[in-house]
Amino acid sequence: MTMNKAFYSDTPCVQYGETDMSELMRNPCRFGCDVQIVCTDGTAEISTGIQSYTMRTGTELFLLGGSLVQVCGMSRDFRARMLLYPKDVVFKALLPLDASFLNYIHEYPFFDHLRPGALDDEWSDIMQWMDMARMLFGRALPSFRKQIEQNFLQSMLMYLYNRIPHREIVGSRELSRRQVLCHQFVRLIRENSAHEHQVPFYADRLCISSRYLGDIVAENFGGLTPKQLIDKQLISEIKVQLDNPLLSVSEIAQYFNFPEHTSMSRFFKRNTGMSPKEYRASRK
Numbered sequence: 001m002t003m004n005k006a007f008y009s010d011t012p013c014v015q016y017g018e019t020d021m022s023e024l025m026r027n028p029c030r031f032g033c034d035v036q037i038v039c040t041d042g043t044a045e046i047s048t049g050i051q052s053y054t055m056r057t058g059t060e061l062f063l064l065g066g067s068l069v070q071v072c073g074m075s076r077d078f079r080a081r082m083l084l085y086p087k088d089v090v091f092k093a094l095l096p097l098d099a100s101f102l103n104y105i106h107e108y109p110f111f112d113h114l115r116p117g118a119l120d121d122e123w124s125d126i127m128q129w130m131d132m133a134r135m136l137f138g139r140a141l142p143s144f145r146k147q148i149e150q151n152f153l154q155s156m157l158m159y160l161y162n163r164i165p166h167r168e169i170v171g172s173r174e175l176s177r178r179q180v181l182c183h184q185f186v187r188l189i190r191e192n193s194a195h196e197h198q199v200p201f202y203a204d205r206l207c208i209s210s211r212y213l214g215d216i217v218a219e220n221f222g223g224l225t226p227k228q229l230i231d232k233q234l235i236s237e238i239k240v241q242l243d244n245p246l247l248s249v250s251e252i253a254q255y256f257n258f259p260e261h262t263s264m265s266r267f268f269k270r271n272t273g274m275s276p277k278e279y280r281a282s283r284k
Helices: 005-009 087-094 099-107 122-137 145-163 166-174 177-192 199-206 210-220 226-242 249-255 261-272 276-283
Strands: 015-019 034-041 043-047 052-056 059-063 068-074 079-085 110-112
Touching: 015 122, 034 043, 034 052, 034 087, 034 122, 052 059, 068 226, 079 087, 079 122, 087 145, 122 145, 177 199, 177 210, 177 226, 199 210, 199 226, 210 226, 226 249, 226 261, 226 276, 249 261, 249 276, 261 276
Parallel strands: none
Antiparallel strands: 015 079, 034 059, 034 079, 043 052, 043 068, 059 110
């Protein structure tokens, strides 16, 4: 099954699909809903702007609404099963669960169900959940749809909660202050990079110095600087808007708080090797 980008944007109800995600190859898209991706065949490199995940058979990725997603590369046999959830469904399903589980999902959205030490039936159980999702949401449900959506997601999350070793969930509470600040910085970038491009803004929000933020980022992101992470996310944001033919380059530059469109063009070319117009032409 092939899905167009409208599938990814937002959803009023839970949707199930099977896809190679080729529509997102080299071309990022913003998910307006929460998404669960389960890789069944092949491999793919999926980027959320700042962070990247290598998906292979047996892996699973949860992404919150508002996430930018780009497939940077994939094998020819890559296939995934996907579930899209309206934000309110996920929020209500998480309410009865322990707060530490929510923190764990937020901080560690990537699962490997075939990792060394995984329970023997873990992957087969995940496939059974996907089979149930296909049965429930792969067709129209005229009655009790909201209740079925809520019950399905809550049951699946409770199952996952019980399969994650308790020490890992508890451990998510025991992050060092530097790790907590790093997670907070990543969240701030996702929320603000469209309009705030400079490091001092983020350091001020975290109540630390720009130099200390630089030390934290270098420690957790292989020597990268805070500015490099901000710019990486901003480039992904700009690419999403350039994919909209109704917006001019000047309008996009204004939206992203550049003083003029030439400033954005120079920034974009410095980071991608192409001007915004050249990038648009390459997408046709």
